[in-house]
Structures are given as C-alpha cells and as structure tokens.
Amino acid sequence: MSLWNDFVGAEIRYVDTPTYGRIRVAEAGPKGAPVILFQHGIGGHLEAYCKNLVALSDEFRCIAFDYVGHALSNRMVMEYTPPVLAEQVRELMDAMGVDCAHLSGESLGGWVSGFFAVKYPQRVLKLMLNTGAGIPIVSEKGRADMLDLMERSKKAAGLAPTFEMVKHRIEWLIHPNNHARLVTDELVNLRLRYYLMPEGREVTPMVNRMLPRHDEFLVPLEAIKAETLLLWTRDNPIHDLECARAAHSRIPNSTLYVMEADAAHWPQYEDPEEFNRVARAFFAGR
Numbered sequence: 001m002s003l004w005n006d007f008v009g010a011e012i013r014y015v016d017t018p019t020y021g022r023i024r025v026a027e028a029g030p031k032g033a034p035v036i037l038f039q040h041g042i043g044g045h046l047e048a049y050c051k052n053l054v055a056l057s058d059e060f061r062c063i064a065f066d067y068v069g070h071a072l073s074n075r076m077v078m079e080y081t082p083p084v085l086a087e088q089v090r091e092l093m094d095a096m097g098v099d100c101a102h103l104s105g106e107s108l109g110g111w112v113s114g115f116f117a118v119k120y121p122q123r124v125l126k127l128m129l130n131t132g133a134g135i136p137i138v139s140e141k142g143r144a145d146m147l148d149l150m151e152r153s154k155k156a157a158g159l160a161p162t163f164e165m166v167k168h169r170i171e172w173l174i175h176p177n178n179h180a181r182l183v184t185d186e187l188v189n190l191r192l193r194y195y196l197m198p199e200g201r202e203v204t205p206m207v208n209r210m211l212p213r214h215d216e217f218l219v220p221l222e223a224i225k226a227e228t229l230l231l232w233t234r235d236n237p238i239h240d241l242e243c244a245r246a247a248h249s250r251i252p253n254s255t256l257y258v259m260e261a262d263a264a265h266w267p268q269y270e271d272p273e274e275f276n277r278v279a280r281a282f283f284a285g286r
Contacts, residue, residue, distance in 0.1 A: 002186060006050040006099055008189075015065075017091040021074030025065040025096070025169065029057035035101035036283060037089070038064040039109025041265070042210060043153055043169070045071035045194060047187075048106065051272035056280060060102070067108070067209045073218065074200035080207045082108070082134060082217050086116040093123065102283045103226075104128040108210070114219030116227050126283055127226040130275075131236045131265050134219040135247040145238040148172070150211045166192045170207060175264040182270065221250040228254040229282045231275070233263040253280075262274060 009030040014182065015021055024252050026046050036056065038049040045066040051061045066073035069080055070160075078084070089112065100123045107111035110132020129135075139142055150167045162227045167188045174182050194200055228251050234246040241258065248256040257278055261271035268275045280286075 003047060003050045006032045006054065006269075009054045015092060015095050017095050017262050018070040020076065020088045021140070022273065023068065023074065023088070024066055026053055027061070027063045028054045029059075029061040031061060033061040034283065035061045035063060035098050036279070037098070037103050038268075039063065039089070039095070039103070039105040039113055040064070040067070040070070041107030041109060041173075042068070042107070042207060043191075043195075043204065044106075045191070048188060048266065048269060049138045050269075052268050052276055052279070055276045056178040056271065059280065059284060063096070063098075063101075066158045069203050075170060075197075075203040077203065077206065077216055080210055081213070082115050082210070082219075083112045083119075085098055086119060089116050090120060090123075091111075098126055099123065101235070102126045102128070103256060104130055104132040104268075105132055106259075107133050107265060110134065111219065113219070114224065115220070116218075117228075118220055118223045121225045122180055124226040127224065128231055128279065128282065129228060129247075130231045130268060131233060131239065132230070133199070133214065134217065135218045135221065135239055135243055136218060136237060137214075137243060138246050139240055139242050142240055142243060145240075146214065149238060151206070153208050153211065159193060161195045163188055166195065172237065173265045174232075174270060175262045177262045178264075178270050187201060188248055207214065219245055222252065224251050224254075226253075229278075230256045231267065231278060233259045233267050234255065235262070235266070237265055248282045 012026045014022045040048040049064040102125045103113040112136030155207040263270040
C-alpha cells in the first residue's frame, strides 16, 4: 500500500515565511483544535509522519513540514544549525496563525524543538522528544553510531547518490525486524528523488555539517519549562536508552516512555498504533 494513502484527508500546500522562503506543509484537523507540530530528522521530510497526521486529526490540528534545506521546502545556501531551524519554526507558526503548539520532534526535530522550547517557552504547550538528538551521548556505542550515521549520510546525499546508498541510510532508521515490511522501493525512491534535485545536491552537504557539530549545540535541558515526554526505543542508534535516561534526569518535568514494539529511530513510522496512542494520551493530558 502506498504511503500516500495515509495522507488521505490531509492538505499539502506551501506557506511563505519572511526569512526562509517557501515551506511545504501537510495539515489535517480542525483549525480551532490544539496544534501538534511534527518535525522530521536530518535529511528527512514530512512523509515521516504520514501515519500520524490524519490518525490524530480527530482531536488535534496536526501539522508536519519540511525544514528549510530539505525535500520540497526552499533550499537556501546558509549555515544550518538547530537554533537557526528553531527560528524557522517560529516564522512558520507566525505565518500559519499558530500562537502556541505541542511539539513532537524526531531526531533533528527533537533537537530543534528543544531549542525552541527554551527560547520561546510561552509558545510551547507540551514537548515530545521522539528519539531526539541534541542530548549528550554517554556511551561508546552512541559515539560509534554517530560516526556510522555521518558516513551513511555522506554517501546517501553526495554528488551522485544511488538507490542502494539511500536504502542503506533508511535501513539505519528502521529496526531490522521491520525492514522487509517498511523499507520499500517507494520510500527509498522518494528520498532519492529529493536528494537528486539539483538544489538538493548543493544544499544537503551543508545540512549534514550539523552532525559533526552535535556537541557544540547541546540542548540546555535544565532550562526546558514545558512538560516533556521522552519517547524512546530499546534499539535507538546514537542516543540509546542510557542517553535518554540521563536526559530525563535533567529535564525538570519529564517522563520517559519506552516503546514496547520493535523500533529503532522511526517509532512513529514503525509502530504508529502505539506511537499515536501514547502521543494522544500525552498531548490530551490523559
């Protein structure tokens, strides 16, 4: 079944922002409902949330988007850092008339959401760090995983990425038990197409420079004021459970939830039923 079937009921359009240009968004749910802003990982795209947007739209106004420099949003030649992308989030919220929102960020999305929550606490209802980056790597395995990710990303988004290179990168995101079911030709070809766009081949290496600068931009965890859920997996690469537990101990009003299903770095895609159930309960205060 095509992942686009999961977007039936959502609107996909472009929103103009003053500094970052045209941003692609997908939206579902009533305008007056509490907003959940879903944010993808580095080198990713809003399709990472195709299984969550419509499913949660009966109770929330759900918005996913491509970061600047990614997929079908504007590709700008600039320095990419999590604080810069947090400013894109602010401009996008302003442009869409969203005063405050729940934030749910996976990987880079969690990293950016953490910075946004510290700088603009009045605009954050609740914060979900979904296998998020930007927290200290406390294990040798995590440091080795970071080197592996940098190499995979470099190959997948180089001057001439191939199907096999991109497939290798996506397999890093997903638990081995889910590869046969979820690492489809459609998903690989979608990301490959984004990487092969002329502007993408110029800008994606700039985006990937955030990876070796990870420890330069750690989220100031103690400064997060929003109620926070760290949603993690037993097999998350780089930021393993040891990292999540250490971060949880430093975020004042936080809870750590570990997925029961087999999942690695994309729990919202690997087991959307469990993810959506937990997200709904957390954001609705249940």
